[in-house]
Amino acid sequence: MNVSDSNYSPYILFDREKWANLRFNTPLTLTEKEIEELRGLNEKLSIEEVSEVYLPLTRLLNLYIIASQQLHNVTDTFFGEKTRKVPYIIGIAGSVAVGKSTTARIIQALLSRWPNHPKVDLVTTDGFLHPNAVLEERGLLGRKGFPESYNIKELINFLSRIKSGEANVTAPIYSHLYYDIIPNHYIEINQPDIVIVEGINVLQTPRNEDENLPSVYVSDFFDLSIYVDAEVTDISRWYVERFKLLRKTAFRNPVSYFNKYANLTEEEAEEIAAGIWSNINQRNLEQNIKPTINRADIILKKGANHTVSSIKLKKM
Incomplete structure (x- = not known):
């Protein structure tokens, strides 16, 4: 634990070795095969990474969740109902x-093995993007992922119903293959113990000009938030590497929205991916995503090799 700046920072900083020691006796409940299945396309997720980073993390989350459940019971006792x-x-x-989807899947898998909260659901905010037809009509297709490309009202309504304990709440499904919302297809959330909400926009706050948005934030419904961080140069490289891998795999599917990129040369693929990154994703990161980092309760900082190198935990 680094306490050199403890009087000035709202976070306690742990290097990986100190953090790994906080696992204590928490057992590893995932097999190597299961970990491999959770791994992202171009990520290096090892048993060591799960043991040293995610086991201590989910041990901490489990303690938070138990405390929250106890508080809920105490409140019920107070009101007599x-x-x-x-x-x-x-x-x-x-x-x-940056690998947040992999992080979400690992946390889901590990938390679901704890006995006091076995039902853990995962929702991505991609499902709350406006359909491509709407984005085209509004001239926003080239800004997909920016705050204005999401149906924030629908997302907030969804989270409000979930947080009220409502049963059988549905959310739209987004297809990365078709690069669009799938009409009339939904996932159903039915009173789970835990819901993980993953997305680039979940810590963003409405801008002053967003007069039609509710006066609450998406993050108002979170009990805890995590930000997965890395240097921009590393994320850019990972994006380009992933694009080139997809060019050889998913993009080859004839129905893929990105099938037009399947026959690019290595050099063409790298050039196009770098252009998409710098013109769209990097701008969104710098303007809308990165500024929200200090709203997170936990920050996982990745190094150049895609593994977590340090962890920041917000002081209570």
Whole structure:
């Protein structure tokens, strides 16, 4: 733990070795095969990474969740009534290509093995993007992922219903293959113990000109939030590497929205990916995503090799 700046920073900083020691006796409940299945396309997720970073993290989350459940019971006792079970909501934010989806899947898998909260659901905010037809009509297709490309009202309504303990709440499904919302297809959230909400926009706040938006933020519904961070140069490289891998795999599907990129040469793919990154994703990161980092309760900082090198935990 680094306490040299403890009087000035709202966070306690842990290097990886100190953080790993906080695992104590928490057992590893995932097999190597399961970890491999959770890994992102161009990420290096090892058993060591899960053991040293994510086991201590989920041990801490488990303690937070138990405390929240106890507080809920105490509140029920105070009012003399039994209220509906309310899920613990965890938000996970970060740039495109930083690996937040993998982080969300690992946390989901590990938390679901704890006995006191076995039902853990994962929702991505991609499902709350406006359909491509709407984005085209508004001239926003080239700004997909920017705050204005999301149906924030629908996302807030969804989270409000979840946090009220409502049963059978649905959310739209987004297809990365078609690069669009799938009409009339939904995922159903039915009173889980925990909901993980993952997306680049989950810690953003409405701008002053967003007069039609509700006076609440998406993050108002979170019990805890995590930001996955890395240097911009590293994220850019990961994005380009992932694009080139997709060119050889998913893009080759004839129905893929990005099939037009499947036959690019290595040099052409790198040039186009770098252009998309700098013109769209990096701008969104710098203007809208990165400024929200200090709203997170936990910051996972990745090094150039895609593994977590340090952890910041907000002081209580």
